[in-house]
Amino acid sequence: MALLRRCDVVKATEAVACKSQISLPGWVVRLIENALRSERSEIARYHLNAILNNIRIAEADARPVCQDTGLPVFHVEIGEGCSFDFNLWEAIAEGVTIATRKGMLRSNVVDPLSRLNTGDNTGPGMPYLIVDHVTGDSLRITAFPKGAGSENMSFLGMLNPADDPFEYILENLAERVSNACPPVFVGIGIGGTFDQAAALAKRAIIGLPGESKEELLLLKRINDLGIGPMGLGGDTTALGVKIERAFCHTASLPVAVNLQCWANRRATARVTEDGWSIE
Amino acid sequence: MEHRVRSPLSEGDVSKLSAGDIVWLSGVIYTARDKAHQRLGEVKFDLRGGVIYHCGPLIRDTTVVSAGPTSSVRLARYTPQVLDLGVRCIIGKGGMPGAAELMRGRAVYLAYPGGCGAAAARSLSVRGVCLSELGMAEAVWEFEATDLGPMVVAIDSHGRDLYREVRESAKKHLKR
DSSP states (O other), X not given: OEXXXXXXXXXXXXXXXXXXXXXXXXXXXXXXXXXXXXXXXXXXXXXXXXXXXXXXXXXXXXXXXXXXXOBOEEEEEEETTEXXXXXXXHHHHHHHHHHHHTTSSOOOXXXXXXXXXXXXXXXXXXXXXXXXXXXXXXXXXXXXXBOHHHHTTOEEEEEOXXXXXXXXXXXXXXXXXXXXXXXXXXXXXXXSOHHHHHHHHHHHHHSOOOOSHHHHHHHHHHHTTOXXXXXXXXXXXXXXXXXXXXXXXXXXXXXXXXXXXXXXXXXXXXXXXTEEEEO | OEEEEESSOOHHHHHTOOTTOEEEEXXXXXXXXXXXXXXXXXXXXXXXXXXXXXXXXXXXXXXXXXXXXXXXXXXXXXXXXXXXXXXXXXXXXXXXXXXXXXXTTTOEEEEOOTTOHHHHHHTEEEEEEEOGGGOTTTSEEEEEXXXXXXXXXXXXXXXXXXXXXXXHHHHXXXXX
């Protein structure tokens, strides 16, 4: 068994919490660049150019791409061969607190009823950890900050099994997507239970854009709506669609859509018994 | 068409801007988000001819680190009060349902590209702050803007609302 150190988890968390704010993954930037090449609307090209310029500035100045540094969401993959003698959630929360104190994260986390701001981006349920148990003897931590603009425009429906889930998704997107900072990534969860569908939708946007026939067809249908970057018209409304599914009750058809803005931020670190490093 | 404008803005400044035009704005602007809108009457700044920016900035000491727009849809309900204070320009993202009729002859809505907080911050410096007890993101910050942009005139003072036009066109497409 590889025994991991708490200080490594704290430092790795702080590092990915900061890095995820400053630079976007290369594959995200390439999708935006490709969209600019094929975009026909002048206003849309203005926006895509502004987005690419902003990405360059954030990286050059080491400042957050977006002022909404989001909720602290982490995808945590725990190797079956590693162990720890500390509370993993508390260690990750400490990394978030340090990143907030350094001024890299805006304090976004509040009590849902009193709206009291905790000031350090932690509180009951925050950070939110999405946990997988995997093979190997290391721990992988992916910071996946989630801004409110796109999160607020996400939706879930308990459909009738006879309904067409894709019509439901398109109708709702047409109404809501302009507020989600398009071009967006569309994470879809179909099936399972009420809560499972929402969890699948979030997992869908943690993964790469999908490539199945259904996913590519839906991507085309979304872009054919002409809503465009920031909802001001154009060919580029979505950059990727990913569908995750679970089998469901014969009387049910849960459909959840979790939207992610173009600022599809994430950064990953690996912690082993020898220390930690950014991937 | 591209325009360079400076706040405070007159009715004439605003009437020159048409939906789809690009604007670069300099001069004083004020941030306001949800709680600030509920308390705009207490704000000590003179908002006549002024610019309200729907923004909850990230600020380190007195330096603007990242300051892109927040979703204006949450603030659309306050449009009458904001306009009654003399505001001539609202900057945000995503549009303000129902605002076009209220803004006719009085004000414009400019769309700053959502998420572009790093670029916006380079154009902004802090002059003052009000309602600081609301916290960094919710306080009303007085910024000096230097060529803030590019922004698209999304709702002009002549009744055109580009968001509404795009949404209606998308819905027609769905029915086909």
